[in-house]
Amino acid sequence: MNQPIFILINLRGGVDGLNFLVPYREAEYYRSRPGLAVPPPHAPGPAALDLDGFWGAHPALAPLLRLYERQELAFIQAVGWPGDSHSHFEAWEEIESGVAGGTIPTTGWLARLLQAKSATTRTPLRGVAFGEVLPKVLLGTLGVSAFRSLRDYRLRVGEKSGLALALGKIYEKHDTPFSRMGSQTLAGLKQVEQVSGSLDFKQTDYPKTEFGERLFAVEQLIRAGVGLEAVSLDLPGWDTHFGQGSTSGAFANLAAELASAITTFWNRLEDQRDRLCLLAMSEFGRRVAENGSGGTDHGQGGVMLVCGKGIRGGRVYGEWPGLAPERQVGPGDVRITTDYRQVLLELAHSLVPNGALPTLFPGYSPTKALGFCAG
Template identity: 40%
Template structure:
C-alpha cells in the first residue's frame, strides 16, 4: 500500500470501529503527522488577572503603601529570587519553578492602552493590538505558517479548544474543533449521531485532498467517530485535578494529548479574574481562583508524565489591574501583567522581563504597572521552539519580532 492509501484506509478504520488495536491507532496517527514534540497549550485568564498580587514585588515599598488592605505580607509570599514571590495560593507552582520547568514574565502584556475587556481580549487573541479588522487568531496563523515551512498531513484534531465554540485565538483557515466534553463525546455542542462512519468519512476525505479529513465548525461528525475510537477517557489521570470546570478542562486536554490524536495546539480559558470588589489578600476571591488555577496546571504537568517535556504551556490575560486598590477592596482595570510559561524546553526558575518599578513616576498613566515586554515576544519565542512557523511576521503582523525574539523564556 502506498502512504496515501494507508492514511485513507487506516484512518477510515479508525473512524469506524472502537475495536482497532492500539498499536495500529498509534501507527496511523504517527503517519498523519502527530508529532509529540509540537504541542502548545494556551490558557486565557478572562477578566484581567491582578499580576501584582499573583507574582508579588515584595521588595517594593510602594506596593504596600498603595495596597494597605489587599497586599500580600512579605512573610506570606513564596520567595522566588529575593525580589519577587508567588501568592501563597500558588503553592502548586513553586516546585515547578524550583525544578526549572516554570518561567515567569512580569510587566508583560499588550501595548494597546484600552481598558475594555472586549477590545483587549480581541486584540490579544488576534495578535494585532489596536487593529479591529483582523479576522483570524494568532495561533491559527502560526499553524498556517508552520504548513508553509513543514508540509505534512494532519488529523482533524490538530487544533482543539475545550469549550462550546472555537475561540478567537484559533479562528482562521486551519480547521479547529471545539470539544465541550469528552465524557459525552460532544463536539461543538453536538453529540455523535448514528450516521454510518464509513460513508461520512469517505465524503469528508474526498473533499479534503491530501489530508486525512477536514473538520470545522459544527460539521464534525467524522471527527467524532475518530474521537470515539481513540477513547481519550481511557487514560485515567495520574494526578489529582481540582474538582472544578478548569480542572476538568486541563484533565481532558491531557487525555487528548495522551490519546495521540495528532493535537498540536490546545486552548482553554478560565474566568473569574475581574476583581473590582472584595479581592482579598492571602485569602479571598483571588486566592481561591489562584489555588484552582495552579493546582489544575500542576496536575496537568504531573499527569503528562514523560510526555510533559514535549509540551509548552503559556498563560495570558487581557490586562492587569491598577497598582492602587480601590475603595471597595478590589482593583480596577490596569495595564501590564504577568505570564507563566511551563515546559520541558523552558528556561524556568527565573522571573524574566525588565521590571519598571512602582514609584509614581514609573507607573503607566500614574496608575498602572508599566509595560516593558510585548506579550507577542513571549509567544514568538514559544512558537519558534515548538511549531516552528519560521515567519513570525506572518503570525504577528506589525510586531517586528525579528527571527529570534529576545525575552529568553525558551
C-alpha cells in the same frame, strides 16, 4: 511524529499581576494596598513565597514552586497588551489576533502558526478549544475543533444508526468552511471514540472544577495520540473589582485552582514533557492601588507564566518599571516593558525551530529577546 504541543491558558478577566507575583521590596505596593497586599515572605501567617529576593509568588501558587525550582517554569512580569482602552473585549480581540491597534486580521495568531507548520493537515483535533465558541486565536485554519467536554463529544444515536454516515455524505460533498466544520466534527468523533475511557477524573488530583476536567481532557487527548498541536482553554473569573481578597478569597481560590491544575497536569505527563509548552496569560493587569470595594480596577502591565522542557525556568523575566507614582502610567497602572507579542514570538520560534514563520504579529517589530526559550 511527535509534534510539540502548545497549551494556551487564557486567564480571562484581567489577572492582578501584583498579587500573583508580589514585588515585596516595593514600599509603594504596601502603601497602595492596605487591604489587599500579600505580606512579604517570612511574615507571620500566610505570606508571599520568595522567588529571587525581590519577587514572591502568591501563597496559593505554592504547588508551582517545585516546577520553578526544577527550572521548568518561569514568570514574566510587566508584560502585556499595549492598548490603553482597558477593555476586556478589545484586549482579547487584539491579543488573539496578534495585533495592537491598526487593522484586525480575520484570523488568530495561533491559527496562523498552525497554518505555517502545515497548511494541509486536516487532522480534526490538531487544534482544540474548550467552550461553546471557537476562540479567535484558533480561527482561520483547518483541523480545529471546539467542544465543552470530551465526555459529551459523541453523537447520541444508537449503535446501528446510519446517521453519522449520512451526515458524512452531506457534509463532505461541498468544500465550504461550514461543511468542513461538519466533516471535521465527524472525523473528530471517530478519534475521540478511541480515547481511553478507563481513566477516571475523580481518581486524579486535578481540581474538581471545569478547568481541572478540561486539563484532564487535554491529557487524555495527548495520550490518545490524536495529533494534537495546540490547545486553548480558559480559566475565567479574574475581574476582581469587588472582594478580591488577599491571601485568601476569590483571587486566592483561582490562583490555587490554576496552580494545582497545572502541577497535576505536569506531573502526570512526565513521559511527554519534552513535547509540552504551556503558557498562561491574561488580557491585562490591574491598577496598582486597590479600589474602594476591596478589589482592583483594570490596569495595564501584568504577568505571564510559561512552563516547558525548553524553557529556561526558575527565573522572573522582564524589566521591572517600578511602582513609584511617577513610574506608573495611565490611571495608575504598571507600565508595560515587554509587549505580549515578544513573548508569543519567542515561543513560536521554539515551536517551529527550523521553519520560516509567516507574519504572526503584523506591525510588530521584535525587541531584544527575553531569552526564556532554550532555543
